[in-house]
Amino acid sequence: ETLNIQTSFNAGDFSTQYLTENWLPKISDMTEGRVEIVLTPNGSVVPAKDTPEAVAAGALDGDFTSVNYFAGQEPAYAIMGDLISGYDTPEQMLGFCKDDRGEEMMQKAADSITGGEVHVVACGPYSRESLPARTPIRTFEDLAGKKIRSPEGLAAAVFQAAGASPVSIPFSEVFGALEKGIVDAADASAYVNNDATGLNDVGPFPLYPGIHSMPSLQFTINSEIWEGLSEEDQTALRTWWYDAMFGMAAEAAKLDAELAARDAAGDKVEVIDWPQESRDKLREVARGQWEEYAKKSDLAQEALDAHIAYMTKIGLF
Amino acid sequence: MGIEIITLLIVVALLALMAVGVPLGITTLTVSLATAIMYFGPRAGYFIVSANVSEVMHKYELIAVPFFVFMANVLERSGIAKSLFDSMAIMGGRFRGSVGVQTCIVAVVLAAMSGIMGGEIVMLGLIALPQMLRLGYDKKLSIGIICAAGALATLIPPSVVLIIYGLAAQVSITKLFAASAVPGLMLALMYVTYILVRVRLNPALAPIYDIPETGLPFFQRLKYLKGVILPGILIGTVLGVIYSGVATVTEAAAIGAVGALVVAGLRKELNWVMARDAMRQTVLTVGSIIWLVLGAISLIGIYNRIGGGEFLRGVLTGLDVAPIMVIVVMMLIIMVLGTFLEWIAIIFITVPIFAPVVSDLGFDPVWFGVLFAMNIQIYYLSPPFGPACFFLKSVAPDGIELQDIFVAVLPFIALQAVGLFIVLFFPDVALWLPSMLE
Amino acid sequence: MKNLLSRYADTTDRISVFIGQGCSVLFFACIIASAAEVVMRYGFDHPTAWSTEVSMTLCATAWVMSVGYVTQRNRHISITMLELVVGPHVWRVFRLIQMLIAFGAVFVLTLALWKPAMKVLARTEYSGTAFNSVQPTIFKVLIVIGCILYLAQLVANVIRWAQRTEGDLSGGH
Ligand code: NA
Ligand code: NA
Numbered sequence: 001e002t003l004n005i006q007t008s009f010n011a012g013d014f015s016t017q018y019l020t021e022n023w024l025p026k027i028s029d030m031t032e033g034r035v036e037i038v039l040t041p042n043g044s045v046v047p048a049k050d051t052p053e054a055v056a057a058g059a060l061d062g063d064f065t066s067v068n069y070f071a072g073q074e075p076a077y078a079i080m081g082d083l084i085s086g087y088d089t090p091e092q093m094l095g096f097c098k099d100d101r102g103e104e105m106m107q108k109a110a111d112s113i114t115g116g117e118v119h120v121v122a123c124g125p126y127s128r129e130s131l132p133a134r135t136p137i138r139t140f141e142d143l144a145g146k147k148i149r150s151p152e153g154l155a156a157a158v159f160q161a162a163g164a165s166p167v168s169i170p171f172s173e174v175f176g177a178l179e180k181g182i183v184d185a186a187d188a189s190a191y192v193n194n195d196a197t198g199l200n201d202v203g204p205f206p207l208y209p210g211i212h213s214m215p216s217l218q219f220t221i222n223s224e225i226w227e228g229l230s231e232e233d234q235t236a237l238r239t240w241w242y243d244a245m246f247g248m249a250a251e252a253a254k255l256d257a258e259l260a261a262r263d264a265a266g267d268k269v270e271v272i273d274w275p276q277e278s279r280d281k282l283r284e285v286a287r288g289q290w291e292e293y294a295k296k297s298d299l300a301q302e303a304l305d306a307h308i309a310y311m312t313k314i315g316l317f
Numbered sequence: 318m319g320i321e322i323i324t325l326l327i328v329v330a331l332l333a334l335m336a337v338g339v340p341l342g343i344t345t346l347t348v349s350l351a352t353a354i355m356y357f358g359p360r361a362g363y364f365i366v367s368a369n370v371s372e373v374m375h376k377y378e379l380i381a382v383p384f385f386v387f388m389a390n391v392l393e394r395s396g397i398a399k400s401l402f403d404s405m406a407i408m409g410g411r412f413r414g415s416v417g418v419q420t421c422i423v424a425v426v427l428a429a430m431s432g433i434m435g436g437e438i439v440m441l442g443l444i445a446l447p448q449m450l451r452l453g454y455d456k457k458l459s460i461g462i463i464c465a466a467g468a469l470a471t472l473i474p475p476s477v478v479l480i481i482y483g484l485a486a487q488v489s490i491t492k493l494f495a496a497s498a499v500p501g502l503m504l505a506l507m508y509v510t511y512i513l514v515r516v517r518l519n520p521a522l523a524p525i526y527d528i529p530e531t532g533l534p535f536f537q538r539l540k541y542l543k544g545v546i547l548p549g550i551l552i553g554t555v556l557g558v559i560y561s562g563v564a565t566v567t568e569a570a571a572i573g574a575v576g577a578l579v580v581a582g583l584r585k586e587l588n589w590v591m592a593r594d595a596m597r598q599t600v601l602t603v604g605s606i607i608w609l610v611l612g613a614i615s616l617i618g619i620y621n622r623i624g625g626g627e628f629l630r631g632v633l634t635g636l637d638v639a640p641i642m643v644i645v646v647m648m649l650i651i652m653v654l655g656t657f658l659e660w661i662a663i664i665f666i667t668v669p670i671f672a673p674v675v676s677d678l679g680f681d682p683v684w685f686g687v688l689f690a691m692n693i694q695i696y697y698l699s700p701p702f703g704p705a706c707f708f709l710k711s712v713a714p715d716g717i718e719l720q721d722i723f724v725a726v727l728p729f730i731a732l733q734a735v736g737l738f739i740v741l742f743f744p745d746v747a748l749w750l751p752s753m754l755e
Numbered sequence: 756m757k758n759l760l761s762r763y764a765d766t767t768d769r770i771s772v773f774i775g776q777g778c779s780v781l782f783f784a785c786i787i788a789s790a791a792e793v794v795m796r797y798g799f800d801h802p803t804a805w806s807t808e809v810s811m812t813l814c815a816t817a818w819v820m821s822v823g824y825v826t827q828r829n830r831h832i833s834i835t836m837l838e839l840v841v842g843p844h845v846w847r848v849f850r851l852i853q854m855l856i857a858f859g860a861v862f863v864l865t866l867a868l869w870k871p872a873m874k875v876l877a878r879t880e881y882s883g884t885a886f887n888s889v890q891p892t893i894f895k896v897l898i899v900i901g902c903i904l905y906l907a908q909l910v911a912n913v914i915r916w917a918q919r920t921e922g923d924l925s926g927g928h
Contacts, residue, residue, distance in 0.1 A: 004622070017673075044621040047375075050368040059361035059622065072881040072891055168807050173377070173565045175480070175490045182565065182796070198489030338838070338846075339853050340831035347860040350867070363867035370868065374815040374894045377807065383782050383814065384789070564793045571789030571810075596779030600817065604775075604825035605832050607818045700834075707832045720836050 001229075002036045003061040003221065008048045008069065010041055014192050015126070018251060023244040030236040035229070039064065049073070052110055055222050056117035062221035067106070067123070071153060075296035076109045079303040080123070082215045084158045085279075085286035086307065090214060090249040092314060094124035097216075098242055100313075101306040106218050108299055119226040121219045121234075122241040127252040129213040130260075132194050132203030133185035134178055136270065140278035149174055149186035155212055157289040162282060178202045187213060191256035195263075204269045208260050211274055211282055217245075320628040327352065327620070331657055335701055342608030349616040356623055369618040373611045377567065381477075382435050383603045384570035388577045389440030390595035390602075395581035397548055402448050404544030407530045414516035414523045416452060417462050418509050420445045424466030425505050426552060428473040434697055438467035438708040439602060446713065455522040456717070457725035458515065464705040464722065465508055465729035468697040472690050473501035481664055482686050486672040492683045495751040497690055503746065504694070504736045511732055547580045602711050609704075630670045640678040641741075644685070647671050648692055648737065655696025660704075663696065664689075684740075687747040691737045698726040698733070760914045767911035768827050771904065775824020781817035785810045808888045815894060819901035826908040829922075851916055858909045865902040872899045 009016045019039060028036050046054045049070060051063035068081035080102070087093045096102040107120040137143060144163035150156045156166035167183050174186045179202040186199070191208050194200050219241045226234065263269035294304040311317050327348055334344040353362030373379075391397075402416070405423070409415040420441065427437045441463045449459040471478040474494035483490040516523040530541065555573040558564050564572060581587040620626075629650070636643055647667070654663050668689075675685045697705035700723040710719050740746050792806035825831060833853070838846045875892040882890045915921045 045618050046368040047372040057361045057364040059365045198491050335834050337849050338833050339856050340833040343857045343860050350863050367867040367871050371895050380814040568789050568793050571786045574786045575790045600779045600821045601830050604821045
């Protein structure tokens with residue numbers, strides 16, 4: 001069986017290439033040829049925010065999408081999709097999905113916006129975004145008064161609470177806005193992607209490792225198709241996805257670190273690594289905003305409680 | 318049914334509906350709905366179409382179009398534009414073809430203010446076309462100049478086409494902007510040369526602008542510069558707003574529209590009837606554009622879902638030719654798509670397929686981006702889906718039909734193709750400026 | 756009956772023109788909202804969270820709701836090259852075909868858009884941005900209304916075609 005899965009990655013992204021070259025061939029090995037996956041890029045069939053319903057309607061066999069896109073439909077997706085300034089590493093959040101209540105919460109969210117026709121196989125992030133800035137933001141205190149492009153509700157709230165002014169501009173205008181100083185810093189993507197699009201050229205003081213965003217993805221399959229698979233293949237798909245995400249997290253961290261080291265050695269770009277004290281302050285401010293945001297729905301509150309219980313368990317609080 | 322047959326059927330259906338005179342937005346919408354329902358049944362098919370259609374309204378870049386159109390309407394109705402061109406014609410003197418050449422120069426200046434084609438064509442169509450026709454310029458030459466020069470808006474930076482390409486192909490937008498400037502000016506220069514050669518060979522095409530003022534010595538003609546001052550300040554403001562970093566291109570378009578009203582006010586030409594008519598004309602001019610975009614985006618979602626992208630990629634990688642010939646083939650494919658698809662759709666179809674192949678073959682994706690934008694210039698003009706021609710048609714005087722416009726732009730399409738092949742075989746034309754800036 | 760139909764056509768024309776001309780004011784408001792953002796940001800160093808979404812909502816509203824006006828004035832972009840080839844009598848038949856195809860396509864599109872619109876009316880969808888407006892809900896409902904206006908005006912155009920009382924026909928339907 002060939003599954004058509006739409007991703008929220010763009011065609012030229014590192015992640016698309018990495019998955020296509022290294023991981024797509026493995027799924028047919030693991031299922032002895034019974035299952036194949038075709039990944040189609042962001043927006044190629046439906047806009048990213050519509051993939052759950054597209055999977056429910058059978059227009060897609062599944063999605064592999066950053067769940068923040070669905071935050072407007074159910075606030076829990078913002079809590080699940082990007083707990084701003086929450087986890088330190090992608091592996092921690094992957095653990096929340098794989099070994100704790102992450103998948104369960106993601107399934108509840110999917111059921112709330114569809115008629116139960118979407119099966120959540122797995123979830124989690126693979127990278128932490130860096131924050132390109134055109135003026136140095138060296139500490140928590142430096143955030144005060146800075147104009148930061150941040151389209152997401154929770155990220156904007158956290159930046160606002162930290163004293164910055166969030167600016168809402170579309171992604172297609174980010175480059176120009178940063179270049180011309182319409183914003184001082186811009187939420188964009190991982191270091192490697194910002195390097196490729198030249199954002200580090202127009203924002204030569206990138207904050208790396210990042211301080212805010214770690215977008216989570218979900219891997220879903222249409223329930224009817226999922227139930228038609230053998231238990232063996234179901235297990236293989238889930239294992240495959242987590243293996244791929246852990247592999248991609250390691251690879252992305254390595255690429256980011258190499259590029260950041262290269263830029264730190266040069267004189268055009270100054271890579272800024274926040275002291276732990278600033279990170280802790282931001283996390284404290286952020287927690288207030290998570291709790292504020294979680295009031296938007298019962299499911300969002302449940303998701304946040306699950307997060308905090310897990311974070312306490314692994315020693316982040 | 319194989320994807321080859323489906324692709325063929327889609328193309329045949331599109332051409333048939335267009336030929337009967339069905340509006341182009343409805344044409345693509347009909348084909349996408351039919352494909353979706355036949356392939357997926359009503360539920361999934363409806364969903365794909367409705368999701369893509371609703372998404373069109375979220376396209377922020379699109380809203381600069383009515384802004385620039387409104388600005389052009391105000392300039393035209395207030396008489397600012399007419400005195401700008403009159404002054405330029407007197408300043409330009411008596412050489413044959415002067416007004417045509419000035420139109421090209423004005424188009425380049427406008428292109429440096431505007432990131433989208435459309436507003437600019439409309440503006441030139443409203444301002445320059447009646448002037449040229451009044452002066453007795455050949456109709457086809459005049460139309461061709463306006464469509465071709467007006468389309469430069471998306472090759473000379475800033476350019477929304479390059480921004481979207483850069484995002485889709487993950488290429489530096491600064492480099493794309495730097496790389497496209499020289500090819501843009503090169504095309505403008507080719508148009509000017511072409512005009513001068515044509516009118517020299519056939520003087521009947523462009524009567525000399527024979528009013529007494531043009532015969533005056535240059536220094537005495539300088540006083541006619543006053544018609545240029547207010548528009549010049551307006552252009553300077555919009556340019557300044559974009560390049561100083563005060564605003565995005567869309568916001569700069571809004572500033573331009575407000576600025577045009579201010580200028581009209583300073584000239585004591587602003588009144589409610591003029592502003593109201595300019596607004597109503599804007600609605601009628603841009604009203605159909607959203608349906609064009611909506612149909613094209615819907616079609617592309619369906620075509621990708623049924624494996625069209627995979628099919629085209631397979632065709633490309635199956636070619637057994639020299640790498641540069643693969644690029645040539647890609648350019649030919651874009652040209653063919655450009656005869657019937659909308660540019661956003663062309664980017665969404667081709668860039669995901671082409672960009673990885675371009676890098677694999679060892680070519681610079683920045684250079685490919687410039688080629689892409691130059692090809693989009695051809696797409697704007699080429700029939701039957703030639704948006705520049707539609708934009709001009711929407712403001713052209715009565716008696717100018719779409720078919721007249723299509724015939725008029727043919728020589729300019731040839732010039733664009735020559736320009737494209739120059740950059741194709743001499744990549745340095747595009748790449749030397751970004752490499753200088755490094 | 757004939758009288759009733761022509762009264763329908765007249766009324767629809769008037770409604771379409773009224774809404775379309777009203778929309779022109781929305782475009783103007785959209786221009787002001789975008790320009791205001793620049794003034795707020797640079798004049799007062801105080802960027803707004805609402806400007807982008809308000810501009811887009813105003814602009815999209817004007818764009819979608821003006822469809823009746825555009826259709827009434829036959830300003831949809833189409834290719835009319837065959838008119839010269841087939842002659843006026845055949846072209847008159849083609850014009851009916853154009854309107855019927857447009858009606859069919861927009862009708863099916865309305866069916867496709869109906870369920871999503873009802874869904875957001877039952878459960879509001881937000882933009883998820885800093886401003887977090889109800890923009891997606893507005894858009895999904897708006898486009899259905901736009902389609903209905905388009906259909907209503909197409910019916911009026913068909914009546915005018917049958918009664919041979921059409922106005923300027925240079926464009927498409
Ligand atoms: Na431009
Ligand atoms: Na074309």
